[in-house]
Amino acid sequence: MDERNQYRNYFLKSLDIESLKERYPYSREHIDEILEIILDVVCSNRKQIRIAGDDKPVQVVKSQFMKLDYSHIEFVLNCMKENTTQIKNMKQYILAVLYNATITINNYYSSLVQHDMATGKI
Numbered sequence: 001m002d003e004r005n006q007y008r009n010y011f012l013k014s015l016d017i018e019s020l021k022e023r024y025p026y027s028r029e030h031i032d033e034i035l036e037i038i039l040d041v042v043c044s045n046r047k048q049i050r051i052a053g054d055d056k057p058v059q060v061v062k063s064q065f066m067k068l069d070y071s072h073i074e075f076v077l078n079c080m081k082e083n084t085t086q087i088k089n090m091k092q093y094i095l096a097v098l099y100n101a102t103i104t105i106n107n108y109y110s111s112l113v114q115h116d117m118a119t120g121k122i
Contacts, residue, residue: 004043011038016070027077034076037094041065052096064099072101 011017017035021028041049042062048055076097087093 004039007039007042008035011035011068015068015073020070020073024074024077030077030080031073034073034094034098037091038065038068038098041095049095050092051099052092056099061099064102067102068098072098075101 012035015035017031020031024031041058042065044058044062046058049058049061050056051061076094079097080094
């Protein structure tokens with residue numbers, strides 16, 4: 001089995017892709033695209049990958065992507081759904097959101113709760 005298929009099998013399980021597709025049936029193709037972008041990164045032979053305008057060592061990016069789980073992919077789907085600006089380079093946008101997902105997800109959801117509490121939505 002080649003490296004890409006090994007990683008595909010790993011991420012299909014670790015991200016619980018089938019459950020994501022069941023929960024988000026209208027985003028099945030988006031989920032497949034996200035998975036392919038993840039695979040492009042973890043299988044890359046490049047020395048650096050550009051994330052949000054910065055060239056990062058590929059091993060650092062791979063490490064961040066290996067930390068991704070189901071909730072991070074939900075986070076990415078929500079970010080894409082909530083975005084109202086035109087995205088000129090979708091792949092770069094998704095790369096940046098995936099890379100930052102493990103770093104920012106807790107603060108993102110805390111901010112949403114604080115906003116809802118302040119506006120009386122909770």
